[in-house]
Amino acid sequence: MHYIDSKGKYFTKKLLIEANNAAIREDRNRQLNEEYLDRLTDENVYPILLSFDEHNRGEIRVQILFDEKKGTMGFLDLTKNRYNLLPAAIVKEDGTVELESKESINARRLYPEGREYIEKVSRTIIRDNSFRTKILSAYDNQCAMCEKDDISILVAAHIYPAHLCADDTVNNGICLCKIHDKLYEDGNIYVKSNGEIFIVDRKTRIDFGNIRLPKNKSDYPSPERLSQRLELSMKRGD
Incomplete structure (x- = not known):
């Protein structure tokens, strides 16, 4: 113990x-x-x-x-x-x-033993609209992990969470479709500092071995931020 x-x-x-x-x-x-x-x-x-x-x-x-x-x-x-x-x-x-x-x-029970209850947590996400514009533009309106290019399902995902660093630069973002954004957020896929995609859940299939990088090198995701995100995910057991 x-x-x-x-x-x-x-x-x-x-x-x-x-x-x-x-x-x-x-x-x-x-x-x-x-x-x-x-x-x-x-x-x-x-x-x-x-x-x-x-x-x-x-x-x-x-x-x-x-x-x-x-x-x-x-x-x-x-x-x-x-x-x-x-x-x-x-x-x-x-x-x-x-x-x-x-x-x-x-x-200390809120309800008698055997009585079930549901607690809902309010989640308010505050996003900078210019961040989405920068990220989607850098990735030419296409998911970095697949071929999807429908703007309505693309997400400007922070690499290292914005609430931990307040970094809304293009180098702390990656363009993902909603499917890959969910997998990334849940820790079913990682992105290493060199851009390599690491799959945790073997049922998950991704056609790319590495993320597709922006055309301009100045817009590349920060290796430091990718490393920080990976370290954070490992600490959480993702």
Whole structure:
């Protein structure tokens, strides 16, 4: 039990299944395999190794340890409210760990046990219209990962998130169709600093091995920004 985040948060099997069911109902990006969770041991607890504030939008992504010996871990998205209601372990001076009682855990429930609810997080995206114009122009109104050139489905995607760097230069953007933008945002595909496309989900198929670069070299995506995005995605477990 020494693998716990700074707040000592952990899941019981029951709480983990409830949180995963909520992630499925709320259509969150990171969900866990339901059959795998059903096979978990009821007596064990499953500590949170790391937690990430997802774009400061009221959502938390947690990394959960399932089996310390095998190094089995998983990622799950949940609201900050649900995260805050999770039990916390206390490490005593002698190194032993004290878990919360079932009564203490149930006392914080928003609803009686077995009652399901849905939490929706408001997501407001503020974009600079000139950024889209610059990016689409640089990529000649065509997705950098396929041949799609319908402007209505093209997205000016930030490489390194704008809320982390406020960089709206053309070098921090890439033109993608909505399909590849979703795959890129969800971490199913990466772009390395040299422009090579790395596919995480084997079911995903992309005809290009590298992104198609703009005609003008001055508009090329920044290798530094690509590296930063890759590092950020790896930290999140994408």
